[in-house]
Amino acid sequence: MTFLTVDIGKKVYPNGCCAIENLAFAAQPGEFVAIVGPSGSGKTTLLNLIAGLDRELDGSITFHSRQAGQSSPRTGFIFQEPRLMPWLSVQENLELVLAPQARAHPVTPLQDWLALVGLPGCSALFPGQLSGGMQRRVALLRAFIVEPDLLLMDEPFQSLDAPTANQIRILLQDLWQRTRPTVLFVTHSLREALSLADRILFLSAQPSRVILDIPVDLPHPRTIEDLSVQKLHASLLDQYPQLLAGQIAPSRERPRIVHPCMR
Ligand code: ADP
Numbered sequence: 001m002t003f004l005t006v007d008i009g010k011k012v013y014p015n016g017c018c019a020i021e022n023l024a025f026a027a028q029p030g031e032f033v034a035i036v037g038p039s040g041s042g043k044t045t046l047l048n049l050i051a052g053l054d055r056e057l058d059g060s061i062t063f064h065s066r067q068a069g070q071s072s073p074r075t076g077f078i079f080q081e082p083r084l085m086p087w088l089s090v091q092e093n094l095e096l097v098l099a100p101q102a103r104a105h106p107v108t109p110l111q112d113w114l115a116l117v118g119l120p121g122c123s124a125l126f127p128g129q130l131s132g133g134m135q136r137r138v139a140l141l142r143a144f145i146v147e148p149d150l151l152l153m154d155e156p157f158q159s160l161d162a163p164t165a166n167q168i169r170i171l172l173q174d175l176w177q178r179t180r181p182t183v184l185f186v187t188h189s190l191r192e193a194l195s196l197a198d199r200i201l202f203l204s205a206q207p208s209r210v211i212l213d214i215p216v217d218l219p220h221p222r223t224i225e226d227l228s229v230q231k232l233h234a235s236l237l238d239q240y241p242q243l244l245a246g247q248i249a250p251s252r253e254r255p256r257i258v259h260p261c262m263r
Pocket of ligand 1: 013015017040043045
């Protein structure tokens with residue numbers, strides 16, 4: 001059953017800027033979808049609309065809950081910066097997002113979660129005492145411990161050095177496979193998208209719409225250095241040289257590759 005249906009006719013900001021036009025897709029429960037588009041194409045605008053942070057749109061965004069009576073999904077949002085509270089310890093940052101019941105009687109103790117993400121013994125430290133990579137681990141954990149149905153990620157690893165980003169991407173795949181939220185992961189890096197996602201939606205330049213929708217049928221965990229990822233990267237750019245600029249050649253606009261779940 002479909003989890004999320006997005007059907008946006010138009011998203012126009014009050015200053016007249018039309019960020020999105022005729023953008024539609026559906027996502028399945030547990031699916032990891034990367035959204036790739038050029039800078040300024042409307043990726044953050046799209047995530048904000050799906051998160052409900054912005055409700056001004058011409059169109060609809062619908063969730064089909066697995067649980068009767070639950071109208072909106074449990075949603076996690078991971079931003080470009082970790083956004084931890086600097087005056088709270090790691091433990092307090094994590095407890096902040098937990099309901100009182102889960103805080104008092106956690107199914108998995110926080111210490112176990114911290115060990116799982118490679119931060120054993122760090123619960124009393126403050127964000128200022130952590131490296132950028134360690135802060136990202138805490139931010140990932142904070143998103144996953146609430147067991148979200150939907151996880152929205154907006155270029156979360158772009159300011160990390162390459163080896164640290166690789167380690168965190170592996171951790172993300174591990175956490176995702178354990179809890180299986182639907183993930184929408186925004187990036188402008190095709191390699192990063194290919195290393196993480198089940199499926200990639202490519203957006204046009206502004207106003208954005210989906211120009212290509214492809215499955216990525218490679219086993220997890222992956223890294224951007226994997227030969228299979230590099231081959232797919234090369235063959236996509238060979239087939240669509242202007243893809244990352246948000247264009248596919250007019251002669252190739254049809255037939256669009258459609259993900260099986262959209263048929
Ligand atoms: P991306 O995340 O792909 O870089 P954005 O969603 O941030 O793109 O922006 C898409 C377009 O919408 C850009 O032209 C941007 O200038 C415009 N935009 C974003 N936020 C606002 C806003 N609050 N008011 C007016 N225009 C905006």
